[in-house]
Amino acid sequence: MNLEQAMRQRHSVRSYKQTPMKKDTIEQLLKIIDECNKESGLHIQLITDEPKAFHSRMAHYGKFSDVHNYIALIGKKSKDLEEKCGYYGEKIVLEAQRMGLNTCWVGLTFKKIKEVLRIDDTEKLVMVIAIGYGTETGHAHKSKGMKDVSNVSDDSPEWFIKGAEAALLAPTAMNQQKFMLTQKGNTVHAKAGFGPFSKVDLGIVKYHFEIGAGKENFSWV
Numbered sequence: 001m002n003l004e005q006a007m008r009q010r011h012s013v014r015s016y017k018q019t020p021m022k023k024d025t026i027e028q029l030l031k032i033i034d035e036c037n038k039e040s041g042l043h044i045q046l047i048t049d050e051p052k053a054f055h056s057r058m059a060h061y062g063k064f065s066d067v068h069n070y071i072a073l074i075g076k077k078s079k080d081l082e083e084k085c086g087y088y089g090e091k092i093v094l095e096a097q098r099m100g101l102n103t104c105w106v107g108l109t110f111k112k113i114k115e116v117l118r119i120d121d122t123e124k125l126v127m128v129i130a131i132g133y134g135t136e137t138g139h140a141h142k143s144k145g146m147k148d149v150s151n152v153s154d155d156s157p158e159w160f161i162k163g164a165e166a167a168l169l170a171p172t173a174m175n176q177q178k179f180m181l182t183q184k185g186n187t188v189h190a191k192a193g194f195g196p197f198s199k200v201d202l203g204i205v206k207y208h209f210e211i212g213a214g215k216e217n218f219s220w221v
């Protein structure tokens with residue numbers, strides 16, 4: 001499965017099988033996370049076999065069941081921390097999809113279990129991603145149109161249209177899709193709208209856009 005197929009097949013999954021993740025799957029995930037941490041300076045952590053974070057009434061209210069594994073998005077407090085977590089978190093999510101795993105970004109309905117997380121005073125936990133073998137594969141979300149989220153027109157280059165299409169497949173908090181992509185020549189500006197976690201959404205959307213458009217075709221401004 002390539003990344004484009006992974007983008008199309010990924011949907012949020014909130015109910016998981018009790019099957020523990022295979023040892024080599026965990027090793028593969030740890031390798032991807034390690035590469036992301038090295039590249040970004042983030043401190044992302046994989047937590048396995050830990051049911052407490054998703055055992056509260058809040059998590060059940062959020063319709064989660066049998067989440068035993070999750071990825072904690074942690075990094076040094078800074079202005080761009082949320083966007084970076086979005087970008088690298090989605091990179092891990094799509095790799096996980098290729099490995100036959102399911103995921104769901106979770107901003108609110110989980111409990112922070114301090115004993116299992118390594119967070120120093122300069123760092124912050126932004127959010128988590130539930131991960132495992134889903135009992136189902138999820139459903140395509142209702143989507144805004146391309147013109148709602150970009151300055152696409154009849155004259156737009158093919159790569160920009162493909163990028164905007166990929167951006168609309170991205171998961172966003174409460175499916176808000178509050179972002180705007182503006183193309184001028186071979187540059188693109190991505191702006192977050194107002195809404196909960198919209199900066200995390202922006203990082204996710206930028207990662208999707210890059211896959212759709214091809215990084216070699218444009219630069220971010």
Ligand SMILES: Cc1cc2nc3c(=O)[nH]c(=O)nc-3n(C[C@H](O)[C@H](O)[C@H](O)COP(=O)(O)O)c2cc1C
Pocket residue numbers: 010011012013014062104105106107108109138139140141169170171172173174175197200201204
């Ligand atoms: C930043 C962010 C935060 C999210 N927080 C939650 C959450 O707290 N609880 C939940 O059930 N889903 C959460 N989601 C999942 C979204 O509801 C979901 O991605 C969106 O409805 C689009 O559906 P899809 O992921 O299936 O494409 C979150 C998604 C993102 C990107």
